[in-house]
Amino acid sequence: MISRVLDSIIERTVIPSFSNLGYKLRRRLFNWPELNTYQLENKVVVLTGGTSGIGREAASIFAALGATLVIVGRNPEKTRLLVQELIKDSGNQSIHAVIGDLGEREDVQHIADNLASRFPVINVLIHNAGALFNSRKLASNGTDLSVELMVATPFLLTGKLLPQLNAASQNNEPARVLTMSSGGMYTEALTVDGIEMSDAEYQGAKQYARAKRAQVVLNEMWAERFPANEIIFHALHPGWVETPGIAEALPGFTGWLDKFGLLRTPHQGADTLVWLSADEIPGRSNGAFWHDRAIRRINMSRKTRDADTPQTRNALWQWCEEHTQWQFPT
Ligand SMILES: NC(=O)c1ccc[n+]([C@@H]2O[C@H](COP(=O)([O-])OP(=O)(O)OC[C@H]3O[C@@H](n4cnc5c(N)ncnc54)[C@H](OP(=O)(O)O)[C@@H]3O)[C@@H](O)[C@H]2O)c1
Numbered sequence: 001m002i003s004r005v006l007d008s009i010i011e012r013t014v015i016p017s018f019s020n021l022g023y024k025l026r027r028r029l030f031n032w033p034e035l036n037t038y039q040l041e042n043k044v045v046v047l048t049g050g051t052s053g054i055g056r057e058a059a060s061i062f063a064a065l066g067a068t069l070v071i072v073g074r075n076p077e078k079t080r081l082l083v084q085e086l087i088k089d090s091g092n093q094s095i096h097a098v099i100g101d102l103g104e105r106e107d108v109q110h111i112a113d114n115l116a117s118r119f120p121v122i123n124v125l126i127h128n129a130g131a132l133f134n135s136r137k138l139a140s141n142g143t144d145l146s147v148e149l150m151v152a153t154p155f156l157l158t159g160k161l162l163p164q165l166n167a168a169s170q171n172n173e174p175a176r177v178l179t180m181s182s183g184g185m186y187t188e189a190l191t192v193d194g195i196e197m198s199d200a201e202y203q204g205a206k207q208y209a210r211a212k213r214a215q216v217v218l219n220e221m222w223a224e225r226f227p228a229n230e231i232i233f234h235a236l237h238p239g240w241v242e243t244p245g246i247a248e249a250l251p252g253f254t255g256w257l258d259k260f261g262l263l264r265t266p267h268q269g270a271d272t273l274v275w276l277s278a279d280e281i282p283g284r285s286n287g288a289f290w291h292d293r294a295i296r297r298i299n300m301s302r303k304t305r306d307a308d309t310p311q312t313r314n315a316l317w318q319w320c321e322e323h324t325q326w327q328f329p330t
Pocket of ligand 1: 048049050051052053054055072073074075078100101102103104128129130131132149180181182183184237238239240241242243244245246
């Protein structure tokens with residue numbers, strides 16, 4: 001009881017919660033099982049963004065836990081070398097690569113087809129790839145790249161892989177779809193008209209937060225479509241983690257956190273992601289937003305709460321369907 005109260009006090013104070021202080025404190029308060037006590041043998045885990053930062057760390061933990069691990073990477077050489085290294089370090093021979101750029105629609109279609117043909121059962125699908133672009137970048141279909149990469153692509157990949165995810169559920173253990181969002185999403189309200197900021201108003205951190213907010217809402221909407229827990233959907237945020245991605249996107253902020261020793265290590269940043277893949281507790285709920293192995297609220301302000309209406313949610317889902325030309329089977 002006291003632990004829960006302390007945890008919620010930490011959560012309200014953001015810096016302790018997102019920094020490594022939150023990780024260390026909660027780990028101790030709740031006596032977390034070590035990640036190496038889990039086992040994922042016979043589970044197929046598909047991981048995007050496994051070649052760097054949080055995903056890279058998660059990949060090596062998944063490999064060590066015996067998962068059949070599929071790394072989706074855009075750089076063939078980097079991904080091939082990583083697979084080799086993971087096999088060597090873990091002794092797990094079942095590590096695979098699927099190559100493609102998740103910001104390019106044609107590649108995403110190929111990735112989905114490749115995954116579907118090689119892995120008829122997928123137990124855990126992880127949408128971890130993401131980036132914050134300080135200057136606007138566009139995907140080749142003209143969509144803002146952060147929106148394409150973090151909203152449209154995960155939507156399409158999940159949709160196209162529903163048969164493989166359903167196949168896992170038929171073995172009595174629902175598949176899990178996990179989406180790596182960001183605590184940055186607390187700062188931006190759900191918007192569909194403004195999901196892609198105009199060139200004039202563009203600010204990388206805001207654009208990123210809007211995409212991350214959409215991810216969290218879509219996570220809930222997917223879960224509503226699978227109410228019997230046939231497939232389990234969860235989103236999470238990792239806190240502030242020392243990775244190449246954050247160092248490049250937010251050098252000043254990262255430098256400040258680093259100066260005070262507050263950044264999480266990649267291992268600490270990957271902790272809840274791996275735990276959500278392996279522990280039985282996340283299998284008891286659907287559509288939740290997690291941080292440090294606990295469900296967290298998705299709003300911290302009235303601005304974001306008020307904007308999150310059923311109409312806007314429906315418009316977001318419709319935007320995704322139209323934009324990806326994939327429709328939820330009715
Ligand atoms: N670090 C943090 O503090 C923090 C905080 C909140 C949320 N997050 C989220 O955590 C996730 C991982 O971030 P990170 O900090 O670990 O960043 P990172 O070190 O930059 O790793 C990002 C990963 O995404 C991949 N990726 C990016 N664009 C891609 C594309 N177009 N196609 C395919 N793969 C692509 C990268 O591939 P390459 O190796 O080829 O570049 C890399 O594997 C992201 O979703 C991020 O938004 C991070």
